[in-house]
Amino acid sequence: MSLAMPPVPHKDDLDSTWSFLEAGIESVMLNLDSGIDMKTYMGLYTAVHNFCTSQKAVTSGQGLQGQRGGWFPSLHAAPSASRFELTWNQAHLLGEELYKLLGEYLSCHLSKVFKQSQSHTEEGLLGFYIREWYRYTTAAKYVNHLFRYLNRHWVKREIDEGKKNVYDVYTLHLVKWKGDFFEKVHEKVMDAVLNLIEKQRNGETIEQSQIKSIVDSFVSLGLDENDSSKSTLDVYRQYFQLPFIRATKTYYENESRQFVAENSVVEYMKKAEARLEEEKLRVGLYLHPDVTKTLTDTCLSVLVTAHSTLLRDEFQVLLDNERQEDLARMYRLLSRIKDGLDPLRTTFENHVRRAGLAAVEKVASEGETLEPKLYVDALLQVHTRYQSLVDEAFNGEAEFVRSLDNACREFVNRNRICKTSSSKSPELLAKYTDSLLKKGSKSAEESELEEMLVQIMTVFKYIEDKDVFQKFYSKNLAKRLVHVSSVSDDAETSMISKLKEACGFEYTNKLQRMFQDMQISKDLNNNYKVWQDKVLDDDDRKRMTDAHFQILGTGFWPLNAPTTPFLAPPEIVRTAELFQKFYFDKHNGRKLTWLWQLCKGEIKANYVKNTKVPYTFQVSTYQMGILLLFNEADTLTYGEIEKATTLATEILDPNLSILLKAKVLIASPEGAKPEPSTSFTLNYNFKSKKVKVNLNIQIKSEQKVEADDTHKTIEEDRKLLLQSAIVRIMKSRKKMKHVQLVQEVIQQVKSRFPPKIPDIKKNIEALMEKDYIERMDGDEISYIA
Known part of the structure; x- marks a missing residue:
């Protein structure tokens, strides 16, 4: 249905013009679906144009000049070559009267809409608001087109001259909606919206599109007072976001308080995580993105921060029971609040340190002689377990990695085994490395060996006395090279490359030179x-x-x-x-x-009876020297052997013991140990399951002496390293306070070993005695050129 239009008005007649326009606007407002025909539309547009350009006040003089406004042509006689000249003079442009009447109409229209809204509540009110908003804003676009001439001229000029409360016609519609309708209904509308959201939080299905439409309308009402062409989120934030956030906070405070009282901490974490994900999805479904941060912060404050102490108290229980999935959930929650993880990192570090110490305690108590493999495996098992936990549950976070490293450094360097000697860990690690890289009956596959070497470097990273590892490793490497007992050159090269990458060229320089010598x-x-x-x-x-x-x-x-x-x-x-x-x-x-x-060789036992193939004895040079004596006699006394070989007793006795134990020689009297009264006879009835018999076995006493010698060498090297660091620092600085010098020395050598302050002071004194440095007044030390 369309309204009957009054006759086209005279352009100078305001009343008839407005009556004509009002009927057209009313038709647009009330009959949006059917609309208006093109003829009527053009008539309305022309009426606006004609009224705005009508002439009411004319002044004398050339042409037609009004007070202010648009432009009209005026013709003048021209004495020049041209017969006519076109000039422009201002004419009075009307528009304010129409603008005010349109505003009054919109206020009247919205008053009727408000009265109709009072009969609606809750979801009915939302439906009414959305329908009217759509009808009103769509009509506003049509009306804005009708008044385009007014917008382009009168409205533009008023805005350019800084006049307040003047907007283009579409914006005027929004201003009127906000002032004459929205201000009266927004509280009821928001109550209905919040009730809908609460229903959804409680698990009910709602019409989400309604909330989306309400949000969009609130956003559209945001106008910049200084520039009507720009929009702001002020209305949305004040009338929607603030009450929404308040309602959210209240809802989750009540829910979380009740849930914690009735459920376990683990179940609460699941609930909190689910709620946080729901709110994140809610933004994408029907909220404005601007609310994201405020909503997230509010939910985290209520759901996580308020219960953070409760969550942290559960952390140790989850660690003890290795509840990785729940630990991951706790990490995700607490990582989102300020300083949420700090207490957890400390607890985690202490837990890993205790686990490492317990693992070492267990292997140390299993027997008197600690196998290097058992020891290193115990360290690696603890590290691997908690490295996996850090990667999976704590997302590999750098601070948790640091806590793991701190804990591993503690139990690797300060455990029960290290109480007797602080350098025990690197010594055992070097021995384990030697067992991997040396040929044996259980040599690992190439890929498996490479993985083991990577694990060796994991423990090596935590060792403080890296110089101790270097000494033992280089001695073992020397033996492997000399005895040609390396499992492979590739494996040896791979290990040296890893050490070089970890500690630099100087650390592996001599190791590489050993390969060159070979x-x-x-x-x-x-x-x-x-x-x-x-x-x-x-x-x-x-x-x-x-x-x-x-x-x-x-x-x-x-x-x-x-x-x-x-x-x-x-x-x-x-x-x-x-x-x-x-x-x-x-x-x-x-x-x-x-x-x-270090020499070794093979000799054939041609004397043994009842063998198709002669036995081959793999012997050390000392053992070879002893056995070759029996080419001249079947029986020799201890003294004869000692005189013929000139070997010291501490070397001769263990080698004779090995030959006796293998039954290559027979002692007389029977069962006697190597001593001056013992005689030794070649065993012609020697038997072995193997054709090649290895007699070149390192003696435990030799191993101990060798280890002691290595430790003495380490002490000497440390003294030289400290003194060279002191001289190097003093040469560059010339003068330094004693305390500063000590600190700089610690910084320079800590990558090789943790120096003790008394040792640094002792070496400073030693260099003073050698006249490298001297003590000055005020506890200052000076370099002597």
Whole structure:
């Protein structure tokens, strides 16, 4: 249905013009669905244009000049070449009267809408509000088009001149809606909205689109008072967001208080996490994104911060029971509030440290001799378990990683095993590494070995006495290289690369030089064989022992000269002398020191009866020297062996014991130990399941002496390292306070070992005695150039 339109008005007649326009606007407002025809639309648009451009006040003079407003043409006689000249003069532009009448109409219309709204409540009110809002704003767009001329001229000029409370026609509609309708109903509308949201929080299904439409309308009412072309979120924030946040806070305070009283902490965390996710989704469903931060902060404050003490008290229980999923949930919740995780990190660090100490305590109490593998495995099991927890439950967060590192550093360096010696961890780790890299019956596959080496480096990272590991590792590496017992060159190279990456070039420099010496020795042996072919005849070759020589640089190999005299058998002496001749011809002026304690070889037991294939004994050079004596006699006394080999008692006795235990020799009297009264007879009835019999077994007493010597070397090296650091610092600084010097020395050497302050002071005094530095007044130390 459309209203009957009055006749087209005269352009100068305000009353008839407005009557015509009002009928058209009413038709738009009330009959939006059917609309108005194009002829009527053009008539309304023309009526606005004609009235705004009508002339009411004309002044004398050339042309037509009004007080202010638009432009009209005026013709003048032109004495110039052109017959006519076009000029422009201002004419009075009307518009204020229409603008005021339109505003009054909108207020009247909205008054009727308000009266109709009073018969609606709750969801009915929301439906009414949304329908009227849609009808009103859609009509406003049509009316705005009708008044475009007014917008472009009168409204624009008024705004440009700074006049307040003047807007384009569409914005005027919004201003009127806000002042004449919205201000009266917003509280009831919001109550209905909040009731709907509460129903949804309680699990009921609601019409979400209603809330979305309400939110959009609140946002659209935000106008910038200084610039009507801009919009703000002020109305939305004041009338929607504030009451919504207050209602949310109240709802969750009541719910969480009751839920905690009736359920476990774990169940509460599940509930809180679910609620937080619901509110996040709610923003995407029908709220404005602007509310996101405020809503999240409010929910976190009520659901997490208010109950954070309760959650933290449960953390130790979850750790003890390894409830990884629940720990992850607690981490996710507490990580979202300020300082929420700090107490947890401290608790976690203490828990891991206790677990590590308990693991070491368990393996230490299982027997007198602690196997390096058992010890390292115990450390790794604790680290692996809690590293997994940090990665999975705590998302690999840097601060939890730091707590794990602090705890591991503690139980690796200060446990029951380390009470006897602070350097026990690196020593055992080096021995375990040696067992992995040395050939054996249970050698790991290449991929498995690489993984084990990575785990070795995990423990190595936490070791404070890295210089101790270096010493033991280099000694073991030297033996593996000398005895050609490395499981593979690739594995050795991989380990050295890992150490270099962790500690730098200087840490592994000597290790790499040892490998270079092995290659040089390989080339040297090839040249030696070529030389032998040239200088030896067939008889000489028969008398020579097939030997392989290794030339080891004194400065790079952690090896010492033999601790006992040794008279080598003639077979070995002939071979050694021939090699020396070859070597000195190539390198004049060098000195060779034979490391008999590291030499080894094989001898065939041709004397044993009842064997199809002779046994081969794998022996040390000392054992070879003892056994070759029995080529001349079946029985020898202790004294005869001692005199023939010149071996010291502490070396001779353990080697004879090994031969007796293997039943290669038989003692007389039976069961006697190696001592001056004992005789030794070759066992012609020797039997073994293996054709190759390894007799070259390291003696425990030798192992202990070697370990003690290594520790002495470490102490000497530390003293030199401290003194070189002191001199280096003083040389660059010239003068320093004593306390500052001590602190700088600690910083420089802590990557190798944790220095003790008394040791630093002792070395400062030692350098003063050597006149490298001197003490000045005021506890100041000066460098002596």
